[in-house]
Amino acid sequence: MKLKTQSQRRKPVYFTLPADYEKRMANIEAACRRPRADLAREWAQERLDLIDFPCLEFRSSSKGRFAVVRGTRLAVWHMALLARTLGWGKKLASHLEIVPEAVASAEAYSRRHYAEIQALIAANEQTGFDELKQTFPNLRRLDEAAS
Amino acid sequence: MRLLLDHHISPRVAAAFKRLGGRCEVTHMRDWHGGIYVRQHGEGDLPWLRAAGREQWIIVTGDRNTLLSDLALLNEEGGELPGFAAVNPEHLADIGWIARKLAALEKACAKQRACNVQVFL
Numbered sequence: 001m002k003l004k005t006q007s008q009r010r011k012p013v014y015f016t017l018p019a020d021y022e023k024r025m026a027n028i029e030a031a032c033r034r035p036r037a038d039l040a041r042e043w044a045q046e047r048l049d050l051i052d053f054p055c056l057e058f059r060s061s062s063k064g065r066f067a068v069v070r071g072t073r074l075a076v077w078h079m080a081l082l083a084r085t086l087g088w089g090k091k092l093a094s095h096l097e098i099v100p101e102a103v104a105s106a107e108a109y110s111r112r113h114y115a116e117i118q119a120l121i122a123a124n125e126q127t128g129f130d131e132l133k134q135t136f137p138n139l140r141r142l143d144e145a146a147s
Numbered sequence: 148m149r150l151l152l153d154h155h156i157s158p159r160v161a162a163a164f165k166r167l168g169g170r171c172e173v174t175h176m177r178d179w180h181g182g183i184y185v186r187q188h189g190e191g192d193l194p195w196l197r198a199a200g201r202e203q204w205i206i207v208t209g210d211r212n213t214l215l216s217d218l219a220l221l222n223e224e225g226g227e228l229p230g231f232a233a234v235n236p237e238h239l240a241d242i243g244w245i246a247r248k249l250a251a252l253e254k255a256c257a258k259q260r261a262c263n264v265q266v267f268l
Contacts, residue, residue: 060190061213062220069154071186072177078155078210085240095157095240097177120212125236127211129267132233135219139265142232142248145255 013044049112055105066120067109069102076106076113077120083107148172148257148264150249151179151199151229153208155239160207163246171253174204192217197226203261205230207249209239230264238268 017025029036042065046058049067057070067076079092086092088107093100110117133139148171152160161173176185184195196218199206208214211233222228232252238244248268256264 058190059192061192062216063213065190066213071182072154073185073192074154075210075213081209081236082155082240095159095242096155097158121236124210124212127215132211132215132267135215135222136265138263139267141267142251142255145252145264145266 013040049109052112053105053109055099055102056109063123067106067113069098069106072098074098075120076109077117077124079103079106080110080117081121081124083110148253148259149174149202149204149261150232151204151206152176153206153210153214154185155209156207156234156245157240157242159242160245160249163242164249167246167250169246169250169253171257173249193221196221196229199229200227200262203227203229205232205252205261205264207232207234207245209234209236228262230259230261230266232264232266232268234268 016022025036025039028039032039046065050056050058053067055070056067056076058065059068059073059075068074069076069079074096079088079096082095083092086095088103088110090100093103096103129139129141150164150171150173152158152173152175154176156175158175158177161175164173176182180198184198188194192214200221206214206229208231215231215233218228218231232249234245234248245268252264252266252268256266
């Protein structure tokens with residue numbers, strides 16, 4: 001049996017909230033239908049990531065939360081998808097007309113959270129015409145719309 | 148017809164579309180309402196999708212999973228929907244391809260209400 005080293009050992013975080021925040025926490029817990037430990041873990045992880053990647057922030061969708069370039073809905077996974085063709089760097093920054101620092105931040109986030117980013121790209125690729133047609137019955141291919 | 152380019156679509160698509168003879172209004176998300184619907188309306192997409200529906204925009208996006216799922220939620224709300232033109236991920240970096248498809252879309256759907264334009268480019 002391997003012993004965990006100091007850096008591998010995960011220490012629990014205990015805290016209580018002031019009364020007014022406690023009430024808000026209970027409301028959010030009910031609205032999200034998730035335990036507060038899950039929510040607090042997600043918020044702490046996001047806050048720690050934002051310290052390392054100051055060009056980014058997080059947005060919500062019905063499919064969950066994802067990292068985006070601050071002040072936009074340009075997601076890191078969108079950029080990782082484009083980087084397959086354009087690479088990470090000046091070409092991508094020029095294509096999107098954004099600052100190179102935002103691309104560098106997104107690239108670093110993408111490397112640290114590789115599995116998360118690849119899963120978002122895969123989910124997008126798996127959402128094809130037939131899947132969308134179930135949600136949007138009027139969906140057509142462009143050549144059908146033209147005829 | 149009014150086309151709203153999502154943030155991951157190159158802003159250069161608008162100029163390429165005009166060079167191909169495109170006549171309709173094309174706006175990039177970063178410029179739409181000065182970007183305020185994304186910057187100042189919290190963390191979700193529903194507020195700006197509602198506004199895009201009221202203003203009859205057609206959203207050009209490669210985000211078929213997260214964005215179109217939220218559009219489905221808006222559909223359940225019963226409000227006015229924006230239209231959408233979904234870009235295949237393999238062409239997402241190809242400015243000329245997207246511009247040509249939008250020019251074809253304009254010819255095919257110019258007289259339709261935006262909410263009725265739901266197209267896979």
